[in-house]
Amino acid sequence: MASEDDDKPRKKITHEIGQDLSLLSVEDLTERIALMNSEIERLQQAAAKKRASKDAANSFFKS
Structure with a gap:
């Protein structure tokens, strides 16, 4: 019976x-x-990517 549960x-x-x-x-x-x-790690990576995009856009438009 245990093998049925394993399947x-x-x-x-x-x-x-x-x-x-x-x-x-x-x-x-x-x-x-x-x-x-x-999930915390995945959220931190997503936040870092968004932060990098935002920083790049801010730096581009400040020039």
Whole structure:
């Protein structure tokens, strides 16, 4: 029976800010921390790109 469970696709990890964490296992919490850390990194990279574009435009129009 365990092999049948292994064949099923695993549910995608999602996290809702402020949700109840009491029902999550340590493994679930660790996975969510990794998910959130990767999302923070993605947001920081997007912000850096936008900041660089804005700075380049500001520098071009100030000349």
